[in-house]
Amino acid sequence: MKSSAEIARIIAYQQEGWSKRRIAAELGISRNTVTRIINHHGTNPSRAEPSEEQIETKSSQITPAVWQIGPYQLNANGGLTLAGIRVAMPSLQERLLVLFARNVNQLLTRQDITAALCGQNTRNQGVLHNVTLMVHRLRQELARGPLGQDVIKTIHGKGYIFVAPVQPMELAKPSILLSAKSWSMLDSNNPFHCEAHDLWPQRDPYKLSRQELLLKKSIDHDPCFEQGYLELCYLQLLQCFWGMRSSLDVRPDMQRQLLTVEQFPSKPKGWLGIKAEIQSLLLWQPHATQRLYGAWLADTLPGGMPRYSWSRHLIFSGRPQTALRILTQDIRDDLCQGWMNLAIAYCALGDLPAAEEALYQQLRVDTGMVCTRLFLAVLKASQGKTKQAARLIGDSGVLDRPFQGVQALTAYALAEGEMSRRSHEFLDQALALTKEAVANVGAIGYWGLAALALGRQEEALQLLKLSVNHRCYSAPVLFHTPFLKPHGNTLAVRLFMESMRRGFAQ
Numbered sequence: 001m002k003s004s005a006e007i008a009r010i011i012a013y014q015q016e017g018w019s020k021r022r023i024a025a026e027l028g029i030s031r032n033t034v035t036r037i038i039n040h041h042g043t044n045p046s047r048a049e050p051s052e053e054q055i056e057t058k059s060s061q062i063t064p065a066v067w068q069i070g071p072y073q074l075n076a077n078g079g080l081t082l083a084g085i086r087v088a089m090p091s092l093q094e095r096l097l098v099l100f101a102r103n104v105n106q107l108l109t110r111q112d113i114t115a116a117l118c119g120q121n122t123r124n125q126g127v128l129h130n131v132t133l134m135v136h137r138l139r140q141e142l143a144r145g146p147l148g149q150d151v152i153k154t155i156h157g158k159g160y161i162f163v164a165p166v167q168p169m170e171l172a173k174p175s176i177l178l179s180a181k182s183w184s185m186l187d188s189n190n191p192f193h194c195e196a197h198d199l200w201p202q203r204d205p206y207k208l209s210r211q212e213l214l215l216k217k218s219i220d221h222d223p224c225f226e227q228g229y230l231e232l233c234y235l236q237l238l239q240c241f242w243g244m245r246s247s248l249d250v251r252p253d254m255q256r257q258l259l260t261v262e263q264f265p266s267k268p269k270g271w272l273g274i275k276a277e278i279q280s281l282l283l284w285q286p287h288a289t290q291r292l293y294g295a296w297l298a299d300t301l302p303g304g305m306p307r308y309s310w311s312r313h314l315i316f317s318g319r320p321q322t323a324l325r326i327l328t329q330d331i332r333d334d335l336c337q338g339w340m341n342l343a344i345a346y347c348a349l350g351d352l353p354a355a356e357e358a359l360y361q362q363l364r365v366d367t368g369m370v371c372t373r374l375f376l377a378v379l380k381a382s383q384g385k386t387k388q389a390a391r392l393i394g395d396s397g398v399l400d401r402p403f404q405g406v407q408a409l410t411a412y413a414l415a416e417g418e419m420s421r422r423s424h425e426f427l428d429q430a431l432a433l434t435k436e437a438v439a440n441v442g443a444i445g446y447w448g449l450a451a452l453a454l455g456r457q458e459e460a461l462q463l464l465k466l467s468v469n470h471r472c473y474s475a476p477v478l479f480h481t482p483f484l485k486p487h488g489n490t491l492a493v494r495l496f497m498e499s500m501r502r503g504f505a506q
Contacts, residue, residue, distance in 0.1 A: 006217075010037050032198065036191035067101045068167040070147050074101055087145065090368065092117070093138045100152070100162035109159035135160055144364070192218040193228060203369035205242040205406045211235055229261050230268040234305045237277055240473035241312075242371070243405025243443025247282060247473045254278055270306025272297055277309035284471045284504055286317035298322075303330040311341050316476040318505070320348035340371060343379075348480050352379055370396050374406070377413040381453075382483055386417035403429055405442025408450050412483075415453035423454055431459060438470060445474030448496070452487045461492035468499040476504055 006027060013023045020038070024031045067074045073081045076098060080087045089097075099108070099116050110131040117134075139149035151164035196214035199207045215232040219225055236254060239245040258278065261267060272293060280289040293310075301307045307326060314323035324345045331338045339362035346355035359376045362369060377392035390413070393399060398410050399422070408430065411423040430447045433440050441447070448463035467475040478484055479500045487493045 007037055007221075010034055014038050030195055033191050033195045036194055066168070069101060069164050072145070072147065074098065087365070089141045089366075090137070092134060093141055096134055096138050100160075100164075101166050104162050104164065104166040107155060107159050107161050112159065144367075190218045190221055190225060190228070192221055193225070196231070203366070203371045205239075205244050205371060205374075206401055206404070208235060208239045208242070208244050212239070224264075226261070226264055226266075226268040229257055230271055230274060231305070233257055233261075233274050233278065234309060237274070237282065237309065237312075237473075240282065240442070241477070243408055243446055243474065246405070246439050246442045246444070246470075248439040248470050249442075251282060254282060270302045270304075273301045273306030273310040276313045280313040281316055281473055281476055282471075284476075286313065286476075286504065289313060290317065290319075298326050308338065308341050311345070315341070315345050315348050316480050318480055320345045320480070324349070339365075340375065343375065344481070347379070347482065350482055352383065352482075355379060370398065374398060374409055374413075378409050378483070381413040381416070382486075384416070386414075389413040390417045390419055405430075405446070408443045408446035411450035412446065412453050415450060420454065423450060427451055427454060427456065427459065431463075434463070434466065438466060443474045444470065444472045445478045448492065449478060449483055452484070452490065452492065457490060457492060460487075460490070461495070464492050464496040465499070468496065468503055471503075475500060479504065 006029070009027065010023055014020075020031050020034045023034050027034075066076070072087070074097060080089065080094065080097065095117055096113065099113065113131050113134070135152060135154075139152055142151065143149040147164055151162060153161045153163055155161060192214045196211045196218065199211045199214075212232065212235055215228055215235060218228045219232070222228070233254060236245065236250050240247055240250055258275065261271060276289045276293050276297065280286040290313075298307075298310060301310055307330070311323040311327050314320065314326070324342070327338060327342045327345060331342055339358050343355040343358035343362075346352070346358060356376065356379055359372050359379070362372045363376075373392045373396040377389040377396070380386075380389040380392065393410055393413050398406065403426070407426045411426040414420060415423045427447065427450055430441060434444070438444070444463050445467035448460050448467060451457075451460035451463055464475075466472070467478075475496075479497070484493050484496070488497075
């Protein structure tokens with residue numbers, strides 16, 4: 001369904017008196033998206049435009065949107081930052097912290113907290129009535145930072161008091177010369193793009209397909225939305241890296257998007273960094289990419305997605321030391337892929353302890369990152385630490401998710417432990433899918449690695465050959481990282497390395 005049609009239905013349902021929850025359930029989208037669309041499109045035509053005096057009066061009565069809590073800054077939507085870096089925590093804890101900030105130095109009873117976080121939604125009463133557990137988990141989150149957990153005081157038999165130093169931060173007031181119409185235009189963000197951005201910090205491979213759908217809708221909403229194309233390409237490359245989509249499947253879409261972006265009069269900032277990763281690791285032209293951009297591009301790229309794309313090109317085309325120098329320039333400004341890319345660079349250099357430390361650093365910032373735990377489990381498994389690998393896989397929750405290409409890394413991490421039976425089951429599923437349609441299987445090379453770890457040499461030979469024949473993204477990853485070294489004497493690995501030297505490295 002096109003975004004314009006969805007918007008029309010949302011407006012129609014809202015005018016009929018439907019609740020936002022009912023609209024969201026009917027269309028299969030989030031309530032946040034419904035709210036943004038309703039606010040942006042102004043669906044109540046009979047509403048009078050506010051006067052300038054009314055706007056000024058209303059703005060003076062609004063509860064502060066940002067608080068300073070010691071060294072932290074907290075947004076009313078739950079975003080907590082420290083020194084400009086987002087501190088991610090579960091949504092429920094974020095909402096509880098906002099509630100405490102709004103009521104600093106005031107007693108909040110268990111009933112107050114339950115009512116504020118749950119309202120009339122009785123379906124969640126069983127979870128939200130356990131206020132003791134919610135507060136305990138928030139204390140655990142705060143204990144990792146400079147405030148500590150003692151800022152939440154327990155008043156036995158009554159409730160809790162938040163005693164942290166909280167100061168409301170004044171935002172710049174809009175000019176009184178703005179008309180009501182121009183005032184409303186200040187909130188004209190693409191609603192689908194906003195929701196996609198809400199998912200970026202979660203670092204969960206299973207969220208990537210939802211983000212892809214939202215970014216495509218953001219482009220349908222605004223076909224000239226250059227940033228949407230940029231982020232969509234970056235996200236699809238991440239899907240290939242984690243095995244959530246196969247290179248065969250994503251390559252036609254990516255090439256169409258390349259042609260579309262090339263037609264824009266002004267390209268999005270940093271576009272060439274992402275284009276370099278596409279050309280190098282999706283189209284298998286690493287030397288052409290380096291010849292075109294290697295001498296100058298890195299110095300022009302902004303931090304974030306474009307620089308990480310360029311660094312992955314460097315790592316998986318045999319230049320991890322150069323990638324390391326680029327990544328360390330702005331690693332502290334990143335919470336999504338920076339530490340992960342740094343770990344991959346160290347891994348390509350054979351420095352596994354440094355790779356582990358980079359991943360642990362990311363987990364210290366945000367304990368809930370699925371990707372980080374998964375890659376850390378792979379590193380542990382490659383060193384024979386099977387129990388630690390199994391524990392990390394269990395903590396990541398990947399075993400409870402639907403079968404996807406990312407399970408190849410899970411199968412490898414569990415291959416030599418007590419849960420090896422589960423690894424064999426995953427591999428059997430992947431082999432069955434390859435017989436149906438190779439394009440439906442992500443990360444064929446990773447599955448070959450899992451087959452090697454499980455001692456299934458014939459299947460490993462078949463899968464590694466497929467990864468080269470179909471120019472899979474996972475093939476350069478394996479070619480430039482040490483995971484195949486323990487199996488270097490096998491026929492499957494010898495043929496794979498020879499094919500990669502012919503088809504990719506040269």
